[in-house]
Amino acid sequence: MSNTRHMQRQRPTEAEFQVIYDRHFDSVARYCLRRLPEHAAQDAVSEVFLAAWRRFDSMPTGDGSLPWLYGVARNVVRNASRSQRRSMRLSAKSKAQPHYPEPSPELQIIRNEQDAELVAALESLKPDEQEVLRLRAYEGLSVKQISLALGCSEDAAKKRVSRALNRLRKAAAIDRPVPSGINPRATEQGGEQ
Numbered sequence: 001m002s003n004t005r006h007m008q009r010q011r012p013t014e015a016e017f018q019v020i021y022d023r024h025f026d027s028v029a030r031y032c033l034r035r036l037p038e039h040a041a042q043d044a045v046s047e048v049f050l051a052a053w054r055r056f057d058s059m060p061t062g063d064g065s066l067p068w069l070y071g072v073a074r075n076v077v078r079n080a081s082r083s084q085r086r087s088m089r090l091s092a093k094s095k096a097q098p099h100y101p102e103p104s105p106e107l108q109i110i111r112n113e114q115d116a117e118l119v120a121a122l123e124s125l126k127p128d129e130q131e132v133l134r135l136r137a138y139e140g141l142s143v144k145q146i147s148l149a150l151g152c153s154e155d156a157a158k159k160r161v162s163r164a165l166n167r168l169r170k171a172a173a174i175d176r177p178v179p180s181g182i183n184p185r186a187t188e189q190g191g192e193q
Helices: 014-033 038-054 062-096 105-124 127-137 143-150 154-172 184-189
Strands: none
Touching: 014 038, 014 062, 038 062, 105 127, 105 154, 127 143, 127 154, 143 154
16 A cells, blocks of 8 residues: 555644645635635635644645645535535524514503413313313314324314313403504514504
8 A cells, every 4th residue: 555645743832733724725715715705714724724733643745735635625615605504594594584573662561461460361271171171272282183192083182172162261251342543463473553
């Protein structure tokens, strides 16, 4: 086996590393800048040379060092590109979420009172009724999923949800008229209309 491919070296001295850095920095930077935005390219170049420092003993010497650095840069750029795509998807998802304006202090007081009344009404129900409503509202389960969770038929789950909702409405007096000047839909969504 030929020793020309990789000459094993110990940790580099600062001077040895500086020679590699000075000789190849511009080439590695151009490589990264062609593939990434400037801020990301700068980070990528730093990562490439950090990897070179850590793996100096496995870096080929002479003419083989630049291609080796390009190989490292290729992996770093690929990872940076993946991170960028994930970040863009997350940002797009975040922007797609509905935004509701902050409610006024008056509306917040009304909502807090309504929340307290609703919690009290929920607690006044039987434990089985509370559970079916929590499965529906808190866990976001469909009637079919509730039937599986409770071990009953879909029709029975539908009846239990309906019955529990009716009892909750009565206990909370939800069918009472809304005070004038308040849009109940805006109140539900967190804003004013």
